[in-house]
Amino acid sequence: MRVLILGYRGNPYCGGQGIYIYNLSRELAKLGVTVDVMVGPPYPDSLEEWATVYKIENLNMWSIKTKDIPYEKLKRIFSPWNFLDYILTRLHMFPEMETFSFRAFFALEQILKTKRYDLIHDIQSLGWATVPMKGYGIPVVTTVHHPLTKDREADLQRNWGIWDKTTTILFYPLVMQGFVIRRVDRVITSFKEGVDELKKAFRVKKERVSVVYNGMDVDMFQNTGEPREENALLFVGNTEDTKKGLVYLFEAMTMLPEEVTLTIVDDGPPKKMTAGDLIKKYNLGHRVRFTGKLSYDQLVSIYSRKTILVMSSLFEGFGLPAVEAMSCKTPVVVTTSGSLKEVVSPDCGILVPPKDPVALKDAIMKLLKNKKMREKMGKNGRKWAVDNFSWPVAAKNTLEVYKDVIKEYRSRR
Amino acid sequence: MPRAKIWGFLAVLLSAALFGLSIFSIFILNYHDFSIFNAVNLNELSAMTFYSVSIPLAAVAVFVLCTGFWIGWIILTIKVVPPMPEIVEKKDNSKIKAVFLCLITASLAALMIYGVYVRSYWALALPALVISAVVLGAVFWVGMAIISTRSTLITNKK
Numbered sequence: 001m002r003v004l005i006l007g008y009r010g011n012p013y014c015g016g017q018g019i020y021i022y023n024l025s026r027e028l029a030k031l032g033v034t035v036d037v038m039v040g041p042p043y044p045d046s047l048e049e050w051a052t053v054y055k056i057e058n059l060n061m062w063s064i065k066t067k068d069i070p071y072e073k074l075k076r077i078f079s080p081w082n083f084l085d086y087i088l089t090r091l092h093m094f095p096e097m098e099t100f101s102f103r104a105f106f107a108l109e110q111i112l113k114t115k116r117y118d119l120i121h122d123i124q125s126l127g128w129a130t131v132p133m134k135g136y137g138i139p140v141v142t143t144v145h146h147p148l149t150k151d152r153e154a155d156l157q158r159n160w161g162i163w164d165k166t167t168t169i170l171f172y173p174l175v176m177q178g179f180v181i182r183r184v185d186r187v188i189t190s191f192k193e194g195v196d197e198l199k200k201a202f203r204v205k206k207e208r209v210s211v212v213y214n215g216m217d218v219d220m221f222q223n224t225g226e227p228r229e230e231n232a233l234l235f236v237g238n239t240e241d242t243k244k245g246l247v248y249l250f251e252a253m254t255m256l257p258e259e260v261t262l263t264i265v266d267d268g269p270p271k272k273m274t275a276g277d278l279i280k281k282y283n284l285g286h287r288v289r290f291t292g293k294l295s296y297d298q299l300v301s302i303y304s305r306k307t308i309l310v311m312s313s314l315f316e317g318f319g320l321p322a323v324e325a326m327s328c329k330t331p332v333v334v335t336t337s338g339s340l341k342e343v344v345s346p347d348c349g350i351l352v353p354p355k356d357p358v359a360l361k362d363a364i365m366k367l368l369k370n371k372k373m374r375e376k377m378g379k380n381g382r383k384w385a386v387d388n389f390s391w392p393v394a395a396k397n398t399l400e401v402y403k404d405v406i407k408e409y410r411s412r413r
Numbered sequence: 414m415p416r417a418k419i420w421g422f423l424a425v426l427l428s429a430a431l432f433g434l435s436i437f438s439i440f441i442l443n444y445h446d447f448s449i450f451n452a453v454n455l456n457e458l459s460a461m462t463f464y465s466v467s468i469p470l471a472a473v474a475v476f477v478l479c480t481g482f483w484i485g486w487i488i489l490t491i492k493v494v495p496p497m498p499e500i501v502e503k504k505d506n507s508k509i510k511a512v513f514l515c516l517i518t519a520s521l522a523a524l525m526i527y528g529v530y531v532r533s534y535w536a537l538a539l540p541a542l543v544i545s546a547v548v549l550g551a552v553f554w555v556g557m558a559i560i561s562t563r564s565t566l567i568t569n570k571k
Contacts, residue, residue, distance in 0.1 A: 071562045075417040162507040
C-alpha cells in the first residue's frame with residue numbers, strides 16, 4: 001500500500017501535527033506501508049529514513065508585522081500563493097491551511113506523473129483544495145482530533161470587545177473546514193465522543209467517522225524510579241486556555257490542606273497572566289509553582305516524582321498529559337469531559353464531573369490519603385497506556401481504517 | 414543594488430502610480446457630475462458588457478459585506494460556557510456593536526445590489542476602488558519593507 005500524508009506543519013519535535021506525522025509515518029512504514037509525506041515548514045528532515053518527504057513552501061507570516069518579516073522571506077512574497085497568504089494574514093485570517101492545500105494539489109499533479117497512491121491522509125488541514133484531490137481518483141481520509149469550533153469558543157470566552165471577537169472569528173477557517181470535512185471519504189477522530197462533536201460542529205455523518213486513539217511514545221514516557229513526593233499535585237497544560245478549567249482546580253486547592261502544593265508545567269506571570277491573577281485572587285501564591293516549558297526528559301522526571309496529575313478540563317480532544325502521566329505510573333484525577341472518560345480507565349485514576357471543585361477536592365484527598373491505591377492505579381495506568389495508546393497500536397488501527405476506506409472506495413467505482 | 418531591492422522600488426512606484434490612476438479615473442475624470450446614482454451613464458453599455466463587469470465586482474463586494482454580517486451574527490448568537498470570573502466582571506458591549514455591524518453591512522449589501530440594478534456608476538466604482546486599494550496597498554507596503562529592510566545575508570563579493 002502506498003499512502004501520501006499531508007500536513008501543513010511538519011516539526012517532529014513540537015506541535016501536535018508534526019509529532020503525529022513523524023510517529024504515524026514511522027510506524028506505518030514498519031507495517032510495510034510505503035509512506036510519502038507532503039509537509040509545510042518547519043520541515044521534518046528526520047523522516048527521510050523511512051518516508052519520501054515533499055516540502056511545500058510557506059513563509060509563516062501570521063502575526064508578524066510586515067516590517068519584521070525577514071528580508072529573505074520578503075523577497076519571495078510576490079509569488080501568487082505567498083501574496084495571497086500575505087494579504088489574508090493582514091486581514092487577520094489564518095490562510096496556512098487553504099494555501100497549503102492548493103500548493104499540495106498542484107505539487108501532487110506533478111508527482112502523479114510518476115507515482116500512484118492508494119490513499120491520501122490529510123492531517124487536520126482540510127483546505128479547499130483537498131476536495132478536488134479526489135478528482136485524481138484517490139480516496140481522501142482526514143484526521144481531526146477535535147473540531148476547531150471548541151477552540152473558537154474558548155477564545156471567544158477570553159475576548160473582550162468587538163474587535164477581539166471579530167479577529168477571532170476571522171482567524172478560524174470553520175466555513176472551509178465544514179465544507180471540506182463533509183466531502184472527504186473518512187474522518188478519523190481520537191475519541192468516541194468526538195463523533196458527536198464532529199456531527200454537532202460540522203454535520204459530519206456518524207458512519208463516515210472512525211475512532212482511532214492517538215499514540216504516544218510509551219518508551220520515552222517511563223517512570224524514572226525517582227522518589228515520589230507526597231502531597232504534590234501536577235498540572236500540565238496551557239494556563240491561558242479556559243478549556244483547561246484551571247479556575248476549578250484553584251477553587252479545589254483552597255479547600256485542600258495547606259501542605260498540598262501544585263506544580264504547573266507552563267509559563268506563569270509575567271508571560272502568562274491569567275493563572276497568576278487567579279492565584280492572587282485565591283491567595284495561593286505560596287502553594288503554586290510554575291516550571292515554564294520543560295524538555296521531554298524533565299517532563300518525564302516531573303511525572304515520575306509528583307503524587308497525582310490533575311486535569312480539571314471543561315473539554316479535551318485527547319488529554320495527552322493524562323496518558324503521559326499514566327505511562328509514568330502516576331495516578332490521575334480527571335474530569336469526565338470530552339475524551340478523558342475514555343482515555344482514563346477507572347482503575348488508573350478517579351473521574352469527577354467537570355466544573356465541580358468539591359468533587360475534585362474529594363477525589364484528590366482520597367488518593368493523597370491512600371498510598372496503596374495510588375501505587376495500584378499507577379501500575380494499571382502504565383499497562384493501560386501501553387495497550388491502548390502506543391504508536392504501534394495507533395498505526396495498526398489507522399491501517400485498518402485505510403484498508404476499509406480503500407475497499408469501500410473501490411467497490412463504489 | 415540587489416535584484417530584490419529593484420523589485421521593491423518597482424512595486425512601490427507601480428502601486429502608487431496605479432492607485433493614483435484609479436483615483437483620477439474614478440473621481441476626477443468625471444468631476445462634472447457627482448450625483449450618487451447618475452454620475453456616469455452606464456445605460457449606454459450593452460447588457461452583456463455591463464453585467465460581465467458588475468456581477469464579479471458586486472459578488473466580491475457582497476461577499477465581503479456578508480462576511481461582516483456573519484461576524485456580527487456569530488457575536489450576537491454564539492453560546493459559550495460561562496467565562497472565568499474575572500472576565501465576567503468586565504463590561505462588554507460587543508453585542509450592541511454587533512447589532513450595528515449587522516445592520517450596516519445588510520444595508521450596504523442591499524444598496525450595492527440596488528446600485529447594480531439601476532446601473533449606478535458608484536456601485537461599480539467604489540468596490541473597484543476598495544479592491545484596488547487593498548491589493549495595491551499590500552504591494553506598496555511589501556515594496557517599502559523590501560526597500561527599508563537590510564539583507565540578513567552578507568553579500569558574497571567574489
